[in-house]
Amino acid sequence: MNVGDRHYRTIWLNKDGCSVDIIDQRWLPHEFRIVTLRTVDDIAVAIRDMWVRGAPLIGVTAAYGMAVAMAADPSDTALDAAWEKLHATRPTAINLRWALDEMRKLLRPVPVGERAEMAYRRAAGIADEDVELNRAIGENGLAIIREIAAGKKPGERVNILTHCNAGWLATVDYGTATAPIYLAMEAGIPVHVYVDETRPRNQGAQLTAWEMAGHGVPHTLIVDNAGGHLMQHGDVDLVIVGTDRTAANGDVCNKIGTYLKALAAKDNSVPFYVALPSPTIDWTVSDGIREIPIEERSGEEVSLVWGKTASGEIAQVRVSPEATPAGNPAFDVTPARLVTGLITERGVAEASRSGLKALFPEH
Numbered sequence: 001m002n003v004g005d006r007h008y009r010t011i012w013l014n015k016d017g018c019s020v021d022i023i024d025q026r027w028l029p030h031e032f033r034i035v036t037l038r039t040v041d042d043i044a045v046a047i048r049d050m051w052v053r054g055a056p057l058i059g060v061t062a063a064y065g066m067a068v069a070m071a072a073d074p075s076d077t078a079l080d081a082a083w084e085k086l087h088a089t090r091p092t093a094i095n096l097r098w099a100l101d102e103m104r105k106l107l108r109p110v111p112v113g114e115r116a117e118m119a120y121r122r123a124a125g126i127a128d129e130d131v132e133l134n135r136a137i138g139e140n141g142l143a144i145i146r147e148i149a150a151g152k153k154p155g156e157r158v159n160i161l162t163h164c165n166a167g168w169l170a171t172v173d174y175g176t177a178t179a180p181i182y183l184a185m186e187a188g189i190p191v192h193v194y195v196d197e198t199r200p201r202n203q204g205a206q207l208t209a210w211e212m213a214g215h216g217v218p219h220t221l222i223v224d225n226a227g228g229h230l231m232q233h234g235d236v237d238l239v240i241v242g243t244d245r246t247a248a249n250g251d252v253c254n255k256i257g258t259y260l261k262a263l264a265a266k267d268n269s270v271p272f273y274v275a276l277p278s279p280t281i282d283w284t285v286s287d288g289i290r291e292i293p294i295e296e297r298s299g300e301e302v303s304l305v306w307g308k309t310a311s312g313e314i315a316q317v318r319v320s321p322e323a324t325p326a327g328n329p330a331f332d333v334t335p336a337r338l339v340t341g342l343i344t345e346r347g348v349a350e351a352s353r354s355g356l357k358a359l360f361p362e363h
């Protein structure tokens with residue numbers, strides 16, 4: 001998407017042809033920093049410590065990690081070591097495992113002298129595919145927004161609530177949950193977005209709000225606990241969120257707090273949609289709540305909050321007593337029964353095995 005008058009993706013091959021440049025999202029919205037990742041270790045740290053985050057972007061970054069590893073050492077040993085190192089970074093987003101398996105399956109039978117070039121080409125292909133998938137998700141989600149807009153008075157805004165960041169910063173471009181929003185803006189449909197701040201890492205407050213502001217999307221930042229109240233008072237027409245892994249039965253794993261939004265939406269008859277590209281579907285999982293691994297991150301992310309001080313310094317402040325332990329499950333699973341529909345690149349699926357199979361019969 002555009003940042004000022006320049007178009008950016010979230011990740012791209014450095015002009016040296018080997019390294020990978022990324023937007024280091026830890027510093028947004030205060031600073032727009034681009035960093036170069038030169039080794040597979042650099043890339044593993046960037047994923048683990050959330051310099052880049054978001055399921056599709058994690059997958060693409062890992063794919064480039066395999067390419068960088070092959071450029072350094074194209075041996076089988078290095079191929080497997082890179083797979084293990086990158087796989088160990090974050091357990092929940094299925095896109096990471098999908099991309100790593102895709103790369104290793106491609107590279108294993110290739111002569112070692114050809115592996116690096118093949119790997120970079122495939123990583124770039126996965127990145128390009130992500131952009132196309134998200135654009136298609138946007139078109140399919142736009143139809144939902146149009147239908148809601150048709151039931152409103154001329155000029156009355158469609159109020160959409162989203163949780164965390166499933167925007168272009170979570171992907172290579174466009175985003176998943178935000179793709180329909182951006183296309184609605186392009187189509188001249190009046191929209192307004194309630195942006196959940198999304199504790200503890202504040203991906204909503206720091207990333208989604210930055211995205212919305214950068215693209216002129218009317219939006220309001222809210223605390224995570226306000227969404228139910230707004231839905232009770234008819235202030236939300238639609239909830240659209242992303243997902244890190246969706247089970248074959250339609251259960252949806254997403255940032256912690258998504259489940260609570262889905263409960264409130266159900267209780268208030270607010271449509272609750274999940275936007276996802278098909279690589280985010282885990283066809284091997286039939287019960288999301290029991291089978292999807294939930295990443296437990298450091299409690300320090302709860303106790304210490306990043307922000308910009310009055311003197312302009314970006315720093316962390318402690319919001320709880322030093323001695324207080326903090327739990328930090330990073331995701332939860334929304335049962336399919338609470339999901340109105342899954343917005344994919346092929347259309348909107350009912351959140352069920354049969355619904356997904358209808359759109360993806362090859363699985």
Ligand SMILES: CSC[C@H]1O[C@H](OP(=O)(O)O)[C@H](O)[C@@H]1O
Pocket residue numbers: 053054055056163164165166167170171175176177203241242243244254255256330
């Ligand atoms: C389009 S996937 C976005 C998804 O990823 C986020 O998690 P994290 O920021 O920890 O990588 C969140 O669950 C978003 O919905």
